[in-house]
Amino acid sequence: MTNPADTPIRQASVGYTQPEADCLLVRLAGSWTLKEGIPSIDEFSRRITGKTPIRQIRFDGRDITRWDTSLLAFLTRLMGQARQQGMTPDLDGLPEGVRRLLDLAAAVPPKQNTGRGDTQTGMIAQIGAITLEYLRGAPEMVRFLGEVTLSFGRLLRGKAQFRRTDLLLIIQDVGPQALPIVSLISFLVGLIVAYMGAVQLAQFGAQIYIANLVGIGMVREMGALMTGIIMAGRTGASFAAQLGTMQVNEEIDAFRTLGISPMDFLVMPRMLALIFVMPLLTLYSDLVGMLAGLLVAKTTFDIGTFEYYHQTVHALDLTQFAVGISKGTTYGILIAIAGCLRGMQCGRSAQAVGEATTSAVVTSILFIVVAASVLTIIYQQLGI
Amino acid sequence: MTPDLKPQAQPEAHITVRDLTMAYGDFVIQHDLNFMVRRGDIFIIMGGSGCGKSTLLRHLIGLKPPAKGQVYFDDISFWEAEPEEQETIKRGFGMLFQSGALWSSLTLAENVALPLGEYTGLSPAEIGEIVSLKLALVGLAGFEEFYPAEISGGMQKRAGLARAMALDPDILFFDEPSAGLDPISSRRLDDLILELRESLGATIVVVTHELASIFTIGNNSVFLDPESRTMIAGGDPKILRTESADPKVRSFLNRGEP
DSSP states (O other): OOOTTTSOOOBOEEEEEEEETTEEEEEEEEEEOGGGOOOOOHHHHHHHTSSSOOOEEEEEEEEEEEEOHHHHHHHHHHHHHHHHTTOOOBOTTSOHHHHHHHHHHHHSOOOSOOSOSOOOOOHHHHHHHHHHHHHHHHHHHHHHHHHHHHHHHHHHTTOOOOOHHHHHHHHHHHTGGGHHHHHHHHHHHHHHHHHHHHHHHHTTTOGGGHHHHHHHIIIIIIHHHHHHHHHIIIIIHHHHHHHHHHHHTTHHHHHHHTTOOHIIIIIHHHHHHHHHHHHHHHHHHHHHHHHHHHHHHHHHHOOOHHHHHHHHHHHOOHHHHHHHHHHHHHHHHHHHHHHHHHHHTOOSSHHHHHHHHHHHHHHHHHHHHHHHHHHHHHHHHHTO | OOOOOSOOOOTTEEEEEEEEEEEETTEEEEEEEEEEEETTOEEEEEESTTSSHHHHHHHHTTSSOOSEEEEEETTEEGGGSOHHHHHHHHHTEEEEOTTOOOOTTSOHHHHHHHHHHHHOOOOHHHHHHHHHHHHHHTTOTTOTTOOGGGSOHHHHHHHHHHHHTTTOOSEEEEESTTTTOOHHHHHHHHHHHHHHHHHHOOEEEEEOOOHHHHHHHOSEEEEEETTTTEEEEESOHHHHHHHOSOHHHHHHHTTTOO
């Protein structure tokens, strides 16, 4: 007794015969499964475009042992080829199920003018399209800035609606919780500045000026810049992800329908939190950086603590701190704007939230670097 | 002289849509929509998938300005009104979003309390009482301190309804209320909608293609057609089912049977 499972399964095979001069008979046999791949139709194309004109195409599928989509794909390909030659194959010899599925697939014609498709555009057109896309983004950013300004105005007049507890929670999240990473990065940056400077200064026997270098470097530039970059990655991304997810869940629409401005309720507390926290974090970062400088000076160059302290105090004045803190605060505002802007612009899918987050970090860092350069030049020109 | 397009004073007209065209950029979704929702109606916006039902709702609740045409509430044209007046009109809306759209960082109680806190002069204790009452109405008493992520989808939807009802709105909008609900929950939601109309006297606008709901609750409707991109029928769905002149509408309301 033979069990179907015991009989060796023959691979899919295609044979072509011409029982009559103008009739092509396609013999399909064996097991047609996707695992084994889809046979090529080259032989078929060769035959129907050959010298002897073919008028009729028929099938013999009696020896097919089993089949799945691979057979349908093969037949669709083959029939497409046949139609190009103006022939309609006669499907009668195929298994009933195959015929039904082919009918089903052909029942609804492909939708035309969906606006999608293989419209190949040249490189210049693509560059143009990308540029236009960016240009379209510009008015959106300006509108957002306008809305932020209006919302800020309402806040000053005491009319902006948001919950004080939200503000405190956000401050907690962006401030104290960021201290460990700010400490680590500031300490390492202080260390690096001190070492790099010390090696050069030692050549002139001027190691004590490490204090000046680290002090001024951290307070004027590095403290604010490092804190800014950390906050861009930590907080800017988190703002964009929070607001983006709220956009996906229609939570922002829910605010709008209630007549509550999402600008006042969501963007303002985030902006205020960063404006409040950034100066403090910048100052903290300055101090940690100088502490790292002291460590290098003491351990490697035998400079006393008091000596280092004295030199630092001598080198710095309040103006330097004001310069650094004003930069830090500016970065904070820019991070809040970039994070909230990207979050509010977010589309309605998980993919879009990811893109919004990435874009928030990139935009924040771009803003920070541009602002750092502009402010440095301005302060230089003003002689501060 | 341009003809006066303002609708005549009809005491029962609550929402009137005039020559509304909706578009995303250059792509027109629906054009020349004209219909009227009477006060106290349960008005169904229906049509096949992708015909712009939810987009129409976004136009009605003031989230998306129309490409052309007007939406009147009583006899005020929403999109021509001053921002302050728009805010006042919107305050009379309650909206249940498809996903519930509860604010995920707030508890259920805080979600319902937020509109009350913003727009009423009630004390926190009074707000607390109202919040409990609203949550009890949708069968969620005792869930005040839960966060939206901690409850099921059906419960989120009911909590969303409690929030939509917080300010005792004149008009309640529902976007696919039964989507994602089991038949029993979906039936209970229908009963709740009928109950709200009876008790609050609110006008209710529902986007749905759930036939059971359409016939149970709807007494007026508009049918949007994705092919011709405009409305092809309007009126009581129970009558449209047998008497509509358009075979598409009859087929839709009879689940594909002609």
